[in-house]
Amino acid sequence: MACVAVTWARPESTYTDKWDNINVDEILESNRLLKGYVDCLLGKGRCTPDGKALKETLPDALEHECVKCTGKQKSGADKVIRHLVNRRPDLWKELAVKYDPDNIYQARYKDKIDAVKGSA
Numbered sequence: 001m002a003c004v005a006v007t008w009a010r011p012e013s014t015y016t017d018k019w020d021n022i023n024v025d026e027i028l029e030s031n032r033l034l035k036g037y038v039d040c041l042l043g044k045g046r047c048t049p050d051g052k053a054l055k056e057t058l059p060d061a062l063e064h065e066c067v068k069c070t071g072k073q074k075s076g077a078d079k080v081i082r083h084l085v086n087r088r089p090d091l092w093k094e095l096a097v098k099y100d101p102d103n104i105y106q107a108r109y110k111d112k113i114d115a116v117k118g119s120a
Contacts, residue, residue, distance in 0.1 A: 013068065015057055019050045020072040028083045038091050042098050062105050082116040 027033045039045030041055050066074055084092040100106055106113065 014070050015068050017070050024076045024079050
């Protein structure tokens with residue numbers, strides 16, 4: 001869901017790889033950094049350039065099953081989902097309410113979400 005694998009849409013076949021080398025582990029390990037990204041995505045706080053790009057790209061990535069994501073972005077997204085589902089369900093729920101109010105993506109990705117539960 002909240003793929004912090006930061007991306008930015010462009011008309012080519014994949015999102016830009018400009019932020020592919022962001023240390024996702026560092027963000028997930030820091031409550032301050034993670035909260036900053038989540039607040040950005042929720043419209044509750046300021047966005048860094050990469051947070052802004054993620055916010056703009058996330059709806060498209062969810063809608064189209066991340067088909068424009070690079071391998072690193074997919075890997076990062078999986079890591080973020082695993083972390084949020086298992087360690088920060090409060091943030092996962094807030095993001096789901098914002099980006100999936102009709103439970104469309106939760107249903108579409110149910111098998112993937114269930115697969116990561118308990119595998120932090």
